[in-house]
Amino acid sequence: MSFRPAFLIPNYRHGRMLPQTIAGLRAFNLPILIVDDGSGEQDAAVLAMLAEQANTEVICLPQNGGKGHAVKAGLRALYQQGYSHAFQIDADGQHDQSVVPAFLRAAETHPAQIICGAPQYNDKAPKSRLYGRQITNFWVTVETWSRKISDAMCGFRVYPLQATEAVLSRHRLGDRMDFDIEMLVHLYWLGCDMSFLPIQVDYPEAGISHFKALRDNLLISWAHTRLFFGMLWRTPRLIARLFSRNDAHWSAQKERGSMFGIKLLFTMYKLFGRGFFRLCLYPVMAYYVTFNRAGREASLDFLERVARIDDSKVPKQPGRRQVFKHFMQFGEAVLDKISAWRGELSYQSIRFRTELTMQQVVSKGQGALLIGSHLGNLEVVRALATKTYFDKITGVFFTEHAQKFSEYLKQQNPEVAKRMVEVSDMGVDTAMRLQERIDQGELLVIVGDRTPVHSKGRVEWVDFLGSPAPFPQGPFILASVLQCPVYLFFCWREGEDINVFVEPFAERIGSNRRERAKAVTEAIKRYASRLEHYALKAPYQWFNFFHFWGQAERPSPKPSLLEHHHGQ
Incomplete structure (x- = not known):
């Protein structure tokens, strides 16, 4: 992904200093996002003035929730708008902006690292704050088994947004002054590397501090308590990291660990059969249910x-037992996927539950887009199709989602590579490649329920199971560009049967260019409705183990200024 940073300025009643801070940042010609944390009327005029300036967006949160609350909202907003990095700078003018170019160069050179400020204080700095930092830095050293984090409290940082999104989607971090500490420790635990560059910090004589000694020190103490106990079960891995020279990106480390478990379980399956595999799944999934809090x-x-839906297949008050069942079905789905590509599942197990079958779609001889989801196991049908119409079905995958797993599938069946298109972004080049396949009469399979890691992050918030949820625009924009028939495609196991549902969705999406944006929005709403319909039929086959509805507020629906910058 290209280097696309934006400034992120959390603000709470710093209206006097904020314009000066923003004026200094304009010299760097980057988009600026100001997140106001409920300043109310006090800063309203200043914020309105800044919102009118070029390359600037203001998100106003309805009430004060704390600095961390504002930063989290800003990180989410920038991630969803497709930026690669957020350069967090405090609004109060304490930080020396002359070092901004050095921080940007470091972030561009090492895009997976967090570039942090190592504060250099003048004699105006309150002694109590300096002593507090020393205590925090001691505990952070304990919590990470490392002296890598030389300062955990400075609010002058360049965050890689892919990493912060991973932390925010898995963990509940503090909303106030404890946020900066928790975020840095969790990023270290995740496997992120970080660099510290000196930054001069000035405490103006007339400066305003929102640090509340009793409240914030209690919150920071509670944060360190949580982090300490979180460190205990991570200790073996943290110690191993001290002796490792591996600086791989966090996503590669996470995937490598999961692949070891998959390979081990599959070896058990090959040696002893499916029954033994299921026995092995119990302790493995018990471990994940116990320690994978986010999942x-x-x-x-x-x-x-x-469960809140009438006639639901889930008990009214689901608990650990239902969660464990959910994880177990995911484990079996992984086995089905590998077994299918190895030719060990029978095509006779497929049951088409709709009037339309895959053979009928293929027999039309017309290229089409099949939009599926992470409900069930689409790969099983794609793999079993090798014995009939395989050369007509191609899966479109985002490389970052499961690169190691894709390589493992290719080892089991080299034919996988021939019918798989791996993309890193849904740009013009990708659309042209896929258009060629459509013109050759191929069926392209893509999922419509998860935003790609390196996409522009454009989502549509639509109703799903009673609440607004973000759905990616990418697959539906692609359908409007390809101008081909679109079908919905769902598949899951039920006992010994593989249930398959194929239904026509649209002959074309947005054939009229003037109506294309509206057509895409309507298509996403219809897709979400059908996904809900099928999810209620097989709830334990829902394999999106992240906070699908999000943990933070919906970002401001006014992204136009920042999005406009993309095209400049």
Whole structure:
């Protein structure tokens, strides 16, 4: 992904200093996002004035939630608008902006690192704040088993947004002065590397501080308590990191660990059969349910929403037992996927539950887009199709989502590579490549329920199971560009059967260019409605183990200024 930074300025009643801070940042010609944390009328005029300036967006949160609350909202907003990095700078003018170019160069050279400020204080700095920092830095050293984090409290940082999104989607971080500390420790735990560059910090004589000694020190103490206990079960990995020279990006480390487990389980399956594999799954999934808090909470969140629907297949008050069942079905789905590509599942197990079958779609001899989801196991049908119409079905995958797993599938069946298009972004070049396949009569399979890691982050918030949820625009924009028939495609296991649902969705999406944006929005709403319909049929086959509805507020629906910058 290209280097696309933007400034992120959290503000709470710094209206006197904020214009000066923003004026200094304009010299760097980058988009600026100001997140006001409920300043109210006090800063209203200043914020309105700044919002009218070029390359500037202001998000006003309805009430004061704390600095961390504002930064989280800003990180989410910039991530969803497709920026690669957020350069967080405090609004109060304490930081020396002359070092901004050095921080930007470091972030561009090392895009996976967090570039942090190592504060250099003048004699105006309150002694109590300096002593507090020393205590925090001591505990951070304990919590990470490392002296890598030389300062955990400075609010002058360049964050890689892919990494911060991973942390925010898995963990609940503090909303006030504890946020900066928790975010840095969690990023270190995630495997991110970080660099510290000197930054001069000035405490103006007339400066305003929102640090509340009793409240914020208690919150910071509680944060260190949580981090300490979080460190305990991570200790073996943290110690191992001390002796490792591996600086791989966090996503590669996470995937490598999961692939070891998959390979081990699949070896058990090959040696001893499916029954033994299921026995092995119990302790493995028990481990994940116990220690994967984010996945556990995401599963329970989804199951609770399903349980509120009449005649639901989930008990009214789902708990650990239902979450464990959910994880177990995911483990079996992984086995099905690998087994299918190895030719060990029978095509006779497929049951088309709709009037339309895949053979009928293929027999039309016309290229089409099939939009699926992470409900069930689309790969099983694609793999089983090798014995019939395989050369007509191609999967479109985003490389970052499962690169190691894709390589493992290719090892099991070299034919996988021939019918797989891996893309890193849904740009013009990608659309042209896919158009060629459509023109040759191929069926392209893509999922419509997860935003790609390196996409522009454009989403549409539509109703799903009773609440607004973000759905990616990319697959539906692609459909409007390709101007081909579109079908919906769902598949999941039920006992010994593989249930397959194929239904016509649209002959074309947005054939009239003037109406294309509206058509894409309507298509996403219809897709979400059909996905909900099928998710209620097989709730334990829902394999989105992250907070699908998000943990933060919806960002401001006014992204036009920042989006406009993309095209300049």
